[in-house]
Amino acid sequence: MSRPFATIDDDGAPLKVLLVGAGAMGHTWLGAVQASPLVELCGIVDLDLEAARASAASIGKPDLPVGRGTAQLASDVGAQAVINVTVPAAHHPVSTEALFAGLPVLGEKPVASTVAQGLSLVAAAELTGQLFMVSQSRRYNRDLFAAKALAGGLGRLGILSADFFKAPHFGGFRDQMDHPLLLDMAIHQFDMARFLLDADPVSVFCEEYNPAWSWYGGDAAAVASFEMSGGERFVFNGSWCSPGQETSWNAAWRLGGEHGTVLWDGDNTPTATVSPAMDGAAVTPAGAAVVKDPGSEVHGSLREFVSALRTGTPPMGQVHGNILSLAMVEAAIESAATGQRVRIDALLERAYREAVREEKRPDVAAVLDSWSIDGAFSAAVALGTAPAPAMPSRVS
Template sequence: MTLNAVLCGCGAMSKGWLRAIKETPALAAEIEVKGLVDVNPAAAEKLAEEFGLSGAVIGTDLADVIAKSKADIVFDVVIPTARFDVVSTALKARCHVLSEKPMATSLAEGAALIDLAAETGKVHAIIQNRRFISGVRRMRRFVESGAIGDITGIHCDFFLAPHFGGFREEMQNVLLLDMAIHTFDAARFVADKKPLAVYCVERNPKGSWYQHGASANATFEFADDVVFTYRGSWCAEGERTSWESQWRLVGSKGMLTWDGEEGFKAATAGEQPGLLHGFTPVEVPAPEHDEETHGHASVIASFVEAIETGKRPETASSDNIRSLAMVFCAIESAKTGKRIEISA
């Protein structure tokens, strides 16, 4: 089964999607990019040339390109403010849709897209590629093993200073809306708990080159008395953390730390007498399924499998809206100074 695809949004981020398809034989065999859409046709033409898509239909009107290319699926890589219109157009044209995050710019829009996907019977999923990496999968497997007992806390630090230029530097709530959702989604996945409430403080620190919200500190309440804390900044010059954050998982019997790259450490309580009982190191096993650790390629493969089998993809919009709710409730908390309950 070959799926005809239209990619909408031909900026820098689209290259990661096309590269994942091109470099993964199974995806290259199942997906044929038949159309490229962008408000700037020159960007689409340049992308077509770079990835050898000489036969692709190029245009500025998504509905028109879908029709001309006989598309089955749409890859949505547009800026967040254009997402609702793009996804709505694609679903109404009877295409399955895989979207960049965030899935919408409001919970109301997100819910409307979920309803439209259900109405049309099409798969609508989100490319939360950062939960499809080895480190996150290792943490989830480790928590499920019970090696450190019941999970009680997840604590993440994210401090970098990227100078993107472009739309991000003009966004409101830029860290929470454009980046923190990755860590929020991964924490929800690792804990396997429903988010219940949040209190958040958001600032735009001195020296920030962003217009708004380059720093945030949030405390989430998850089900079963699990607490998740997030401290982050996108204008923190100096020694940085990983893009994946630095993690500490606290369990009833021990802890795990991950530096966001290759460094894992885990230990349970030791047996030495005295004030501190020491600790006993514990191995953190590799992910159980390597095919789930390839970022974009793994998400796209999950999306294709869902289309072919009817199985709900892991990042289906109906689930991903809970991660989106974490973001918007954190933003509401920051604006109001109040603890906000999460209902999604």
């Protein structure tokens, strides 16, 4: 699921990037930008200018330009791309502003607060021809790539499970969220499951609950069972209030196929056990997988973002595909609320209707309208599995 996007010629100089958001994640991304020879930080945007100045000073650049407006500061300093690390509620307006200023965007997960807003951003990326990539940073893990490579020796895949058990005392907004685990964390494992299986979600049944000792206001534990597009099942079993014998932040994984199983504890090298095929067919032995180095977390996603802009190669996390990871979260929450299995296509249809209803820009609304075939929303057209429709003329 990808679409072509505008590239930026490699002139040998680092890509000039603007960081939007001077909060906690902003500091994480400042470190990644400072460590990369591929990019040059040319400014920081935040509604709180003192926070922006403090962030600049923290990396030894007290004179770095700061501002409250993304498009304006980008124009002032000659930025070539935007890194959006604002809070989720600001993802849609900030990314929209950047895209229509002619700037490609690398954004923190989730793509937006809702799938409907995410579809609006898909349309904005289509209309502007700019790359919008979501940083699903936990995909950028050499051991995850190794687990996927080992799975190639298992034949047909069928069963994937992720156990996630941690007990963080965050304080602040997470303690009061209605769905702290599903909204703030599970999107990582849901996205990793799509990567490991090379499959997308079809439906989900989910149950949320809150153990009696939980210090969270909302449900901090959940079990979700997804049907995937290849017929596989993915089961997530997790809790954010389970002290003792905690798993990796990446979760503990088991992937089963017709010829064996891959195990990965989330932190160390994965292992595989392969049994001879029942029909005597040759089976690829499980050994040390030879994999490329995807980089580490935000450092890896930043590197791929720059590479995509230089080469035109669609990156992991391009918005057209990544929105399905957010759809998995929304569908799981809906299932837990209704007690019913939720189909992803039905959720996307409802989100599409909401996106059309709420869209403020006529040009983006026209793109959204173009995704309807004979009056019905086509996810294949919208998300890139079918030929793109003719785009309407851009309206400023």
